[in-house]
Amino acid sequence: MKSFAKRSALLSFAALAATLAGSPHASAENLFDMLFGGGVRHGPPSMRDGGYNDPYRRPAKRSEFPPPPNTRKAAAIAKITGPTYNTYKADPLVKVDFSSLSAAPQNAAFEPAQASDAFHESLASLADYDLRAEAANAKALIAYYGVNPGFIWVTDAEPNERARQAMRVLGDAATYGLAPQDYLVDVPAPTSVDPAERAKEMIRFEMALSARVLRYIDDAQDGRIDPNRISGYYDFPAKPLDREGALKTLARTQEVATYLESRHPQNAEYQALRVELEALKASEENEIVVDSKLKLKPGETSPELPKLLSLIARDLDDDMGGEYGEVLASLVTSETYVPELVPVIKAAQKKAGEKDDGVVGPRTVAALAGASKADRIAKVQYALEELRWHPSDLGDPRVFINQPSFSASYIEGGQEKLKMRTVIGKVANQTSFFYDEIEQVDYNPYWGVPQSILVNEMLPRLRRDPGYLDRAGYEVTDSRGKRIPSSAVNWGAYGAKIPYNVRQQPSEANSLGELKILFPNKHAIYMHDTPQKAFFQRDNRALSHGCVRLQDPRGMAAAVLGTSVDYVAGKLAKGHSSEKVSRKIPVYVAYFTAWPDLSGKVEFFDDVYGRDDRLRQALEAVAAVRGPVS
Template identity: 70%
Template sequence: MKFLRNKATVVPLVAITATLALGVPHAGAQNLLEMLFGGGVKRAPQGEFPPPPPKYKPKAPATTGGAKISSPSYYTYKADRLVRIDFSTLTATAQPATPQDAAFVPTATGTAFRDAIAGLGDYELYAEPDVAKALIAYYSANPDFIWVTGSGPNNRAQDAVRVLGEAASYGLTPADYTVQVPTTSASPADANAQLKELVRFEMALSARVLRYAHDAQNGRVEPNRITGYYDFPAKPLDLVGVLKTLAHTQEVRTYLESRHPQNPEYQALRVELESLQASAENEIVVDPKLVLKPGETSPELPKLLKLIARDLDDEMGGAYGAVLARFAASEVYVPDLVPVIKAVQQKQGMKGDGVIGPRTVAALAGTSKADRLLKVQVALEELRWLPSDLGSPRVFINQPAFTASYIDNGQEQLKTRAVIGRTTNQTAFFYDQIKQVDFHPYWGVPQSIIVNEMLPRLRNDPGYLDRAGYEVTDAKGTRIPSSAVNWGAYGSKIPYNVRQQPSEANALGELKILFPNKHAIYMHDTPQKAFFKKDMRALSHGCVRLQDPRGMAAAVLGTSVDYVAEKLKHGHSSEDVTRNIPVYVAYFTAWPDMSGKVEYFDDVYDRDSRLKQALDATEAVRSPSI
């Protein structure tokens, strides 16, 4: 028997011929067309729908026909306001305002410190609220200098000031940590003034060291305040403990540098930052957001043509040299230039469509120095939101690169193309733990898709889900016919769950890899294989589709692709991932490969500029802090 095949189903050709010859009722024809062209299922539902219970009698239509479930939003970032540190709780008496730490051992400077506290009465020092609180708590329980010995700053202070002054090498802003270092004076007449200057230096340096330690470990901004697409747990930092450690070590540099992420990726980005800071700007800078179609005009075009002509090889020169010479100064993208652009695109591994866009510009002109600097600085900030040790093995998904990798023992064991969420259905940035692999999975349809995409059709065609291989259940898990629900009675809150049965048409394909999270994001297969041929792959509802799902499943299960293939022969099943494997659903427009070479990617969701706004807001708050 011959079969007519498409992505969704397999239908006997004889059945189609008979249907067309004999004729069918309208509903039957609709059913057949859905099976052929999307919506049909290979595997029929098991059993019949039970009759709807009384509570599912149609309800009066609600006035919520246009209700939608909206995606997370972006916010205008507001940094915490600085507070003036209240030194009034520190006294010059023998008894501190709070009980002394049991481990506190006064030094020869202890008496001098108590005498110096009076010089803080009118001192205006501003800091973040948690820094101000920690500063008073520490010095109340440990009334002595950390950074001063005798009549001037000690070696510990000198090391701290040097580290703070090198903040730019980590993509931080040195002005955020600036401290005025006092000059040493041996004149007895200046003793009181000098002591006052020293105690103020002590407090200022401690405040800036605490800010630095926080920024190095956690970053300068709170990412979850930028957008609902960011989801990061707090990274606790004992600020009082930081001062205690610094008070009892001479290895100040080692300790402060240890607050930064300790992974090769962070170090590679630092090396790239240093190289960029020392480099010159590109000779020819082209607008990185240029989009130019044949027939359109742009002053950026001659720049691109100059770059193409500069780098012509013999083959390209023979084919297109004369055309480039003739139109070198043209700002109009004339038809004669289209074959040139197509050839250049194909040579760079892109689809040669002749449309000049950001990827074509990046391939020809590279990314400008300013843009690369921003991408690296943003990447360093984002890495501070993640664990210092990224873990091994781990799965790393970089959304702007449209890739997913399995990394173990410092080696990229698997790298596969990935599809991420559309700009209207963006994939969140977070990390989690991989828990399970589902073979021939059910697809639990998210409420947002039910409301935004299915509901408009269901209001006119309530039986659509029944025919298309979906199951509808109530809150108790009781299955009911889709046709028995008065879908017109509901807006953005649907009291039913919908799931698609395993089939060739299932949106998740043959397997999914789960890491339970509130965003309902996971990795999975897809029947839409053609998407992986595209350069720009922000095309899903938010989940991460993999070109090689079997390879990723085998990697996380610690088994072989053959084992996965055998599991798939036996229908729906699940298997737990027994190892601790973190997964990073990350967003880095600058990221090093395994050799340490930093690669740059388009900011598909325009998140770098939003982070830059948050950083600028933080700088604006900090600038008058001393």
């Protein structure tokens, strides 16, 4: 394998050197990124693995395939774009149509909390009742009471214990990051002496509470919004919800609170976020708030600088105080970042575990000042909402990738057995937000170039130099799988649709490095190695085409296969091959700007793609539709 890899690498590098002769500004790092790209973002499934069976097929010579005549008119330069973000539109509420209930026959076999003539006699009071609900909940309400004509929440013309438990849970919605006003129901005061008026009040209370309980269950289980409407970058399956079955259960149980609370995710991460939310609400706001977007170099001026210096002075320990206390005392009100303050900032950065470069930026501000209380509360609330889109049981073992923290973890037996740095998609080539299941590890993989990279990045070069793919270690095949030289293709005849498949052969220069870990999905995203190791030393690692690059791919491959790193090294030494993962291992390609570690400590991260703001807009759209409760 070593000789194979060396030969491939030498050929690739020699070809690249010849190709880029006369380009003095090209570096090894940007060379690979420019020509080979990073991960695959939107390639069709046939490109994920290259789509070939013979990895050692003899390359065709250029002379065997003369270039075809240029019979097609040159196509216009085109671009393949990724998903966009949408203005979220919430479904409108519908008026519950109670007309079918009054005509329904009494079901003598039904024995809920109270199946009596009182229920039927009061149905007429719903004729002019304007109760608004989500379409699915409105339908379930009529379907349930049409078959089960009796009260769940009312006994002897008064709210019963079930109702009291339900109202208590709905009232505590804020502890889950939900909005209590979404579930408000007016409880009739026990002042009416007119039996007919009382019956009217209680039947309307019954229907309103059932509608709001169904809303609560739906929100707790699946979230308030449909994330897939935000953007094509989001990909979450809807969770099935038997709404009629839920009402039937509530009509028969005395443990209403327990049932409603069980509809929330039942994992440790969700509980840790709830604890953090309550702690934040109870805490005092930091009296010194520094602009989170502050950027300041030595010699520059900002009114935010005295705030930052005040925080450093407030938190001085003996070591820093002895060395920098006097400087801070004399310059704490300075708005100019004078040279005397540079060692102070560097020392504060080092103490906070940040890069001590003396340049003040958002990371330094976050480390020294922290985000505001309001910002942290919002991030925890967003995280609770996003976690509701996921399975209640996250699984064990599992792989968890959190994009804002640029990290990937392998968790087994409730312990984080492995954690590493990652590189994720650029802002223009974002990594999607979804979950899947790991299926396969590829050793010395081929890289099937997706159409987006082929069209956007390679095609302009191919129009000028049709044969460069041949020299750079790529294979080109037509729609029938027939191998053809790149130089034989009239690349100028194609725009956004190119009827050829392109893949890069295994080598040390391959864009996927030596390993690829697949969980096939429509976004063509996977984890892989990379020859661009220097990227892992950067703080902001949103640098790929969308896939997730791993700092320790051998460690992750060994973890998901349940084997050793030495085993993986042995497989790599034998050349190109694939191995199926025999266990069920969910993988979360997640996006949380607030996330707890396994000890329960919540960490906060920058919103690299601006998705928190998109979520805020979606939640506001839902709140606007729900409006005042009927």
